[in-house]
Amino acid sequence: AQTVTQSQPEMSVQEAETVTLSCTYDTSESDYYLFWYKQPPSRQMILVIRQEAYKQQNATENRFSVNFQKAAKSFSLKISDSQLGDAAMYFCAYRRLYNFNKFYFGSGTKLNVKP
Amino acid sequence: DTEVTQTPKHLVMGMTNKKSLKCEQHMGHRAMYWYKQKAKKPPELMFVYSYEKLSINESVPSRFSPECPNSSLLNLHLHALQPEDSALYLCASSSAAGGPTDTQYFGPGTRLTVL
Numbered sequence: 001a002q003t004v005t006q007s008q009p010e011m012s013v014q015e016a017e018t019v020t021l022s023c024t025y026d027t028s029e030s031d032y033y034l035f036w037y038k039q040p041p042s043r044q045m046i047l048v049i050r051q052e053a054y055k056q057q058n059a060t061e062n063r064f065s066v067n068f069q070k071a072a073k074s075f076s077l078k079i080s081d082s083q084l085g086d087a088a089m090y091f092c093a094y095r096r097l098y099n100f101n102k103f104y105f106g107s108g109t110k111l112n113v114k115p
Numbered sequence: 116d117t118e119v120t121q122t123p124k125h126l127v128m129g130m131t132n133k134k135s136l137k138c139e140q141h142m143g144h145r146a147m148y149w150y151k152q153k154a155k156k157p158p159e160l161m162f163v164y165s166y167e168k169l170s171i172n173e174s175v176p177s178r179f180s181p182e183c184p185n186s187s188l189l190n191l192h193l194h195a196l197q198p199e200d201s202a203l204y205l206c207a208s209s210s211a212a213g214g215p216t217d218t219q220y221f222g223p224g225t226r227l228t229v230l
Contacts, residue, residue, distance in 0.1 A: 033215055044119075044223040045158070045205070052215045091157050100146065100209060100217040101171055105157035 002027045004094050006106035013082045014114050020067075021077045021109045023092030033095040034068070034075045035103070040088040048090070051075065053097075079111075087113045118142050119222035121206050127228045130196060136225045138189040138206030146211035147189040148219065149181060152203040164189060165211055196229045203227070 003026045013019035025034070032053045039045040051059045051068050058066050063083075067076045079086055092106040119140045128134050138147065146165045150158035163171035164183040178200075180192040189206055203226055207219040 035218065037221075045221040047218055047220070050215065050218060089155070095217075098213055100211060100213045101148075101163045101165065102160060103219060108155065108157055110155070 002094050002096070002104045004092055004104050004106040006092055006109050008109045009107070010110040010112070012112040012114060013079070015082055015084060017082055018078060018080045019082055019111065021079075021090050021111065023075045023077070023106055025073050025075065025092075025094050027073070027094065029096060031097045033097070035093040035095065036064070036066070036077045037091045037093060038088045039091065040085075045091070049077070082113050084113050084115060087111055119206055119208055119220050121222040121225050123225060124223070125226045127230065128193065128196065129230050130198075133192070133194045135193065136191040136204055138222055139187055140208040140220070141187060142208060142220065144208035144210050145186055146209045147183060148207040149189065149191050150205040150207065152205055152224070158205055198229050201227055201229045
């Protein structure tokens with residue numbers, strides 16, 4: 001079974017600085033998808049970034065980028081130039097290649113952004 | 116802007132009440148999901164409908180009854196709930212195409228309180 005681990009329950013970052021959120025996963029499959037979702041307080045969950053395991057290039061979306069280390073089964077999220085609006089719960093998620101139905105979520109990391 | 120809508124936003128009900136949660140999407144997605152989320156925890160999958168057929172039921176108690184009248188609508192009927200069922204109920208949808216862009220899009224949720 002796939003498991004996703006986020007070892008940092010809570011983190012803080014100063015506005016305009018960079019922060020990295022960690023995620024590791026366990027799988028025996030060679031191809032799969034990985035995602036980071038953001039859930040601001042009392043607001044809906046939105047997709048931040050996704051990575052296809054068969055692509056070696058790390059995904060980037062504006063200030064958000066990932067460090068995907070397939071051999072180490074690690075998928076960290078880097079947020080550059082942090083903004084107050086980045087404060088949220090961040091969930092790492094795994095999806096099997098051909099099974100679109102089920103996401104395996106990590107326990108989440110609460111990110112605080114200090115002005 | 117959310118493309119998955121949920122009503123109501125908040126619901127308070129007694130243990131003997133019958134109520135329904137509603138979810139709607141207009142993205143042409145063919146898979147729809149119900150999740151239960153407790154505070155500071157990841158979403159827990161409850162049900163998945165694929166092409167209007169129930170494809171996953173994660174051993175959810177029968178006091179929760181899902182319904183998918185058409186590809187755009189998803190309901191969750193509630194009856195004889197327990198206080199521990201109080202949570203945020205999230206609806207999500209995805210294309211069901213199975214490829215890398217088959218990402219789940221979440222609604223804002225219904226905050227349910229069972230007295």
